[in-house]
Amino acid sequence: MSDSNETSDSAEFRKSLEDIAFNFRSNVDIKDRKYRLKTYKQCFVGSEGVDYLLETGHAQTREDAVMLGRSLAHEFHLFEHVTRDHEFADDYKFYRFVDASERGTLTMDEKIGKYVRWSDFLAPVASGEALQPAFAAKSENLELIESKDQHVIGQVWPLDKYNTQLLDNVHPPSWQDPKAHNEKDGTYSYDMVVVGGGTGGLITAAGSAGVGARVAMIEEHMLGGDCLNVGCVPSKALIHSANLAHTLRGDMEHLADAGISLDPSAVKVDFEKAMERVRRIRAGISHHDSAERYSKELGVQIFLGRGKFTSERTVEVNGKTLTFKRAVIATGGYPNLLPIEGLKSLHDKATAIDSGEPRPIVMTNETIFNLTKRPQNMLVIGAGVIGMELAQAMQRLGSKVKVMGRSGRVLPKEDADLAQVVKDQMIKDGVEFRLDVSEYLRIEMTGEVLDNGYPEMKLAVMEKGNDEVVEFKFDALLLAAGRRPNVTGMDLEAAKVDYDVKKGLLVSDKLQTTNPRIFGVGDCCSEFKFTHAADFMARAVIRNALFLGKEKMSNLLIPYATFTSPEIASVGLYESDLKKKGMEFRVFEKHFKDNDRAICDGKTAGMVRFRVDAKSDRILGASIVGEGAGNMISEVTLAMQSDTGMTALAAVIHPYPTTAEAVRQSGDLYSKTRLTTTVKSLLRGIISLQR
Numbered sequence: 001m002s003d004s005n006e007t008s009d010s011a012e013f014r015k016s017l018e019d020i021a022f023n024f025r026s027n028v029d030i031k032d033r034k035y036r037l038k039t040y041k042q043c044f045v046g047s048e049g050v051d052y053l054l055e056t057g058h059a060q061t062r063e064d065a066v067m068l069g070r071s072l073a074h075e076f077h078l079f080e081h082v083t084r085d086h087e088f089a090d091d092y093k094f095y096r097f098v099d100a101s102e103r104g105t106l107t108m109d110e111k112i113g114k115y116v117r118w119s120d121f122l123a124p125v126a127s128g129e130a131l132q133p134a135f136a137a138k139s140e141n142l143e144l145i146e147s148k149d150q151h152v153i154g155q156v157w158p159l160d161k162y163n164t165q166l167l168d169n170v171h172p173p174s175w176q177d178p179k180a181h182n183e184k185d186g187t188y189s190y191d192m193v194v195v196g197g198g199t200g201g202l203i204t205a206a207g208s209a210g211v212g213a214r215v216a217m218i219e220e221h222m223l224g225g226d227c228l229n230v231g232c233v234p235s236k237a238l239i240h241s242a243n244l245a246h247t248l249r250g251d252m253e254h255l256a257d258a259g260i261s262l263d264p265s266a267v268k269v270d271f272e273k274a275m276e277r278v279r280r281i282r283a284g285i286s287h288h289d290s291a292e293r294y295s296k297e298l299g300v301q302i303f304l305g306r307g308k309f310t311s312e313r314t315v316e317v318n319g320k321t322l323t324f325k326r327a328v329i330a331t332g333g334y335p336n337l338l339p340i341e342g343l344k345s346l347h348d349k350a351t352a353i354d355s356g357e358p359r360p361i362v363m364t365n366e367t368i369f370n371l372t373k374r375p376q377n378m379l380v381i382g383a384g385v386i387g388m389e390l391a392q393a394m395q396r397l398g399s400k401v402k403v404m405g406r407s408g409r410v411l412p413k414e415d416a417d418l419a420q421v422v423k424d425q426m427i428k429d430g431v432e433f434r435l436d437v438s439e440y441l442r443i444e445m446t447g448e449v450l451d452n453g454y455p456e457m458k459l460a461v462m463e464k465g466n467d468e469v470v471e472f473k474f475d476a477l478l479l480a481a482g483r484r485p486n487v488t489g490m491d492l493e494a495a496k497v498d499y500d501v502k503k504g505l506l507v508s509d510k511l512q513t514t515n516p517r518i519f520g521v522g523d524c525c526s527e528f529k530f531t532h533a534a535d536f537m538a539r540a541v542i543r544n545a546l547f548l549g550k551e552k553m554s555n556l557l558i559p560y561a562t563f564t565s566p567e568i569a570s571v572g573l574y575e576s577d578l579k580k581k582g583m584e585f586r587v588f589e590k591h592f593k594d595n596d597r598a599i600c601d602g603k604t605a606g607m608v609r610f611r612v613d614a615k616s617d618r619i620l621g622a623s624i625v626g627e628g629a630g631n632m633i634s635e636v637t638l639a640m641q642s643d644t645g646m647t648a649l650a651a652v653i654h655p656y657p658t659t660a661e662a663v664r665q666s667g668d669l670y671s672k673t674r675l676t677t678t679v680k681s682l683l684r685g686i687i688s689l690q691r
């Protein structure tokens with residue numbers, strides 16, 4: 001058959017499908033139906049749809065009718081199950097017709113001879129249930145001592161040319177609200193309103209506008225959110241300077257071993273310059289998230305102000321009411337202040353920019369990147385990801401750092417022995433750990449002012465196994481004791497969106513809140529508080545909110561990395577998760593002390609650890625600690641996401657010598673376990689036959 005015949009046949013087939021679709025909708029019995037005390041509005045019953053297709057002769061058997069019904073549902077997105085949990089079936093299940101406005105206009109793509117809609121251009125986010133670890137919200141103390149309404153947002157400081165450039169991009173001082181859609185009555189109406197302009201909000205807004213929706217984004221502080229302004233970007237820029245300083249000054253043993261001699265006193269850390277570099281780098285990339293780019297290039301209307309819900313379909317900002325068909329809340333989180341006597345007042349004093357006297361340096365991640373002078377003795381409360389990364393960086397830049405915690409260990413999410421590798425290196429760097437605090441009693445200023453101009457403070461604590469109060473003096477305090485979701489101060493009650501002040505928005509697996517029009521994205525509703533998690537949640541939500549998609553949070557396989565030196569990264573389930581789930585598994589490890597590249601580089605601390613199903617080669621989880629772990633974990637994530645097992649990994653050729661070879665070598669370790677005595681003697685037999 002020629003191509004042109006095929007095209008005309010398929011066009012005819014499509015035409016007849018279109019006719020059936022049209023008649024189907026007009027002839028099945030659509031009405032409100034009840035099931036288990038719940039009423040489903042205007043729907044039809046699956047088996048009645050099958051009856052209709054048989055009676056009209058469109059299908060010869062009930063099986064054919066089901067196939068035909070599914071084609072109508074998939075090809076035209078004509079109808080769907082009322083809770084989107086089932087395919088079309090010959091059953092007492094309810095289906096509702098989908099309005100054109102909900103699914104996007106269908107357009108014939110002549111090239112492929114198929115009807116397409118907006119959602120077809122969005123890459124699917126993920127499929128199949130992912131192996132996600134149970135992330136208990138680990139925090140020093142989750143007592144709520146302030147809510148978002150009282151929280152003083154850290155200001156950007158100093159106002160040099162870099163921070164001015166940053167603000168011009170992410171919070172332009174003279175920004176004007178967009179004009180009302182209906183200038184007569186001053187009303188605004190949108191397909192999508194996004195509250196919060198961090199990673200989650202930015203991706204949601206850009207993606208929604210990109211597929212044709214009318215979108216507004218509301219940001220009360222700085223576009224780019226935590227990641228750009230007070231999170232990933234400045235912390236990684238700071239870590240870069242710290243690691244350079246460490247290689248040149250702190251790691252003399254390593255340099256000497258490599259045949260390089262350097263007078264330690266010749267290496268000077270100019271802390272002011274290092275911080276200026278942080279500000280320059282942040283400002284330099286801030287145009288990606290700028291108000292100008294989002295409004296002019298991406299077609300998103302930007303409002304700079306706090307968003308507050310006024311009803312289930314409206315949100316207010318700067319005195320204007322925006323009506324939405326769908327809304328996404330992506331309001332992120334903020335650092336947890338501990339209920340230590342004296343802390344809140346010192347923190348608020350430290351955050352007030354205009355005070356003339358020497359101010360106490362009590363910081364969170366919102367203010368640490370404002371530092372210009374190096375603290376001498378810095379106390380870090382919290383031994384999680386943020387505390388550990390910044391403690392090591394500040395120590396390597398010349399402060400004397402002490403890390404305090406209550407859990408007896410560092411990086412509580414990670415396997416204890418792997419986290420210990422990081423802690424050992426930090427001890428070598430000079431960081432001191434006090435991880436057995438039983439109670440933080442009070443914090444106050446001593447009245448002394450140090451050479452760097454910072455006033456001295458002291459913290460009194462009780463430690464486990466010691467009846468006496470212990471006091472520590474310091475000139476800077478970093479609070480890295482957990483984070484809280486931003487869910488207060490925006491009148492979620494008016495929108496009928498339920499939340500928990502500790503866990504955040506209560507969302508379904510499809511990220512829908514208790515108001516079906518409103519979805520949640522990112523740190524405000526997830527235990528996976530990472531930029532890449534917020535990014536992929538946003539992608540899922542665009543499909544779910546605008547195209548009746550079925551993307552599920554539980555399908556996202558989310559890796560994570562801590563950028564200490566050495567780095568530590570994990571994906572999938574930990575040993576503790578596997579034990580809790582009663583899953584049998586085996587562990588395969590390849591240590592970097594046996595990896596040629598790591599030996600050549602003199603960086604032999606760490607290992608690759610795989611957790612593998614006991615009865616197959618399926619990877620259930622993996623952790624890597626060592627240089628470059630954050631990059632290496634992606635190969636394992638790809639393997640897990642594509643169901644590539646240990647056998648296939650063993651067959652992937654890796655360039656020699658690389659640390660990534662440890663991944664393949666772990667595959668080899670697995671393959672060796674398959675060489676049982678019986679298999680070995682069988683192989684010996686085959687070889688002997690060849691003589």
Ligand SMILES: Cc1cc2nc3c(=O)[nH]c(=O)nc-3n(C[C@H](O)[C@H](O)[C@H](O)COP(=O)(O)OP(=O)(O)OC[C@H]3O[C@@H](n4cnc5c(N)ncnc54)[C@H](O)[C@@H]3O)c2cc1C
Nearest residue numbers: 196198199200220225226231307331332522523529530531
């Ligand atoms: C020091 C530090 C280092 C980090 N490093 C990494 C890293 O290396 N890799 C990584 O993956 N993750 C890292 N993270 C985590 C990452 O920054 C967050 O997971 C990510 O920013 C979450 O994005 P989000 O959109 O959910 O929230 P956010 O980025 O917090 O954005 C929320 C936005 O909503 C705004 N907002 C809140 N309420 C309202 C309201 N009512 N009206 C209007 N606007 C509102 C806020 O001002 C904010 O801009 C780090 C975090 C910190 C603190």
